[in-house]
Amino acid sequence: MLIRELLGIPMPAGQRLDINSGVARLSGKIWATLWRDDRRTPTTAVLIVHPASNFLGHYALSDLAERGVAAVGLCTRYVGNDSALIMENCVLDIGAAIAHLHRLGYSEIVLVGNSGGGGLAALYQEQAENPTITETPAGDPVDLAGAGLIPADRLVMAMAHPGRATVYTEGLDPAIVDEQDPFGRDPGLDMFDPQHGPPYPAEFVQRYRAAQIARNERISGWAFERLTQLTKLDRPGPDDLPFVVHGTAADLRFTDLTLDPSDRRAGTLWGDPWTANTQPASLGHLTSLRSWLSQWSHTHSRANAYQRLRGVSAPVMVVYGSADCAAFPSHARGMYDAVRHDRRELVEIAGADHYFQGTPELAARMCDHIVEWST
Incomplete structure (x- = not known):
């Protein structure tokens, strides 16, 4: 028993x-x-x-x-x-x-x-x-x-x-140009724009992956800057801050089954990729400066x-x-x-x-x- x-x-x-x-x-x-x-x-x-x-x-x-x-x-x-x-x-x-x-x-x-x-x-x-x-x-x-x-x-x-940092970066939406607005988008890097696919051309895939890493590294650099700013406050205060990351379910493999071929169906663990990309229950939308560097940073985790x-x-x-x-x-x-x-x-x-x-x-x-x- x-x-x-x-x-x-x-x-x-x-x-x-x-x-x-x-x-x-x-x-x-x-x-x-x-x-x-x-x-x-x-x-x-x-x-x-x-x-x-x-x-x-x-x-x-x-x-x-x-x-x-x-x-x-x-x-x-x-x-x-x-x-x-x-x-x-x-x-x-x-x-x-x-x-x-x-x-x-x-x-x-x-x-x-x-x-x-x-x-x-x-x-x-x-x-x-x-x-x-x-x-x-x-x-x-x-x-x-x-x-x-x-x-x-x-x-x-x-x-x-x-x-988590690797798979998160592979799903980070590089089309987001304003970290405060998930719908202000660069059309040249938008996987959800049918002009690009799926299937996605090799040139687009290469450019997209590079832009995902670049966005992750920009956020990491900003996190270090904010932590430095917190040490310069006029009065004792927080040594960490929360922030929101939009667009975390934008892996090209979610819609293009020719990439990393397998028996999977198109989609994500949270449903439709466009919806999952911004809905709060999907991956890593709320984090802190210190947690980002330890958990989600492509370079530092x-x-x-x-x-x-x-x-x-x-x-x-x-x-x-x-x-x-x-x-x-x-x-x-x-x-x-x-x-x-x-x-x-x-x-x-x-x-x-x-x-x-x-x-x-x-x-x-x-x-x-x-x-x-x-x-």
Whole structure:
């Protein structure tokens, strides 16, 4: 029989007020659920992570537990609210969870970065194996190098993209010319203007991608300038500010299926691309200056699996779905190619979309791969 436990894990202290809820701050805990089969005594725990998603009810937990491992879904301190999220603090939260699982008697830890957890899991493992980071991109102290992070024994990138900053930049709308107005647009860079496609010509794709990076870097430069201005206020005041980013679901692959070909359908995780591009529930519209640099900045965010996996010595499995419209085949191949040893595996789940909607048998197949590879 499967049983479920709620784990209250001591939360490493943060350096600033970045959690709105006083209840959450004062509890001093992050939370996870642990599933296991009470007829077995597993020694392996599979820990599934994401920077901000609530994984207490993750779809893979019961399937994994049925296969004889302890399955753990983690919530970081930023669960449900990434507007002030600092990736380096999420690394500390994973470290606290792994240490807690060792205290519970689990000797083998498989770290699974799911969806937006891919870049975070890669950053964690690289820093646990080769700790170097002592401050955030904004310059705030965060001593990953001295945190005593325990490396996971294996790493899985499951239905994952290489990192929030990477996929965010790939979806950043370069046609927006006024950061305050999503509808003041450059017609020469507007993917929603039918004169350009789809399908989109190679010249347009190249120009569009360069303009996306340029917009991201302009916002990063502005964020640094604003932080400097805050240090010059006449009176003590805030050291961070919130701001809005319009146009974050404008990846050309959402409408052009000839780019990064796969079995996916056109569209986004949030529906029609034009609507998703500006609706508040889609990706990363509200952020702070410091969070932008840590979480969304193309140049400054460290949670980039393409870069971090180069420094990982643990075995790495990359699992992707052929019908996924958020984590594309090139993401999976790029992460697999970044691993610099031969203890790696690339697995395609044919027909699987990002959340295995309506296909629980395909989710079970992913869990089969993870457990068979972990034992």
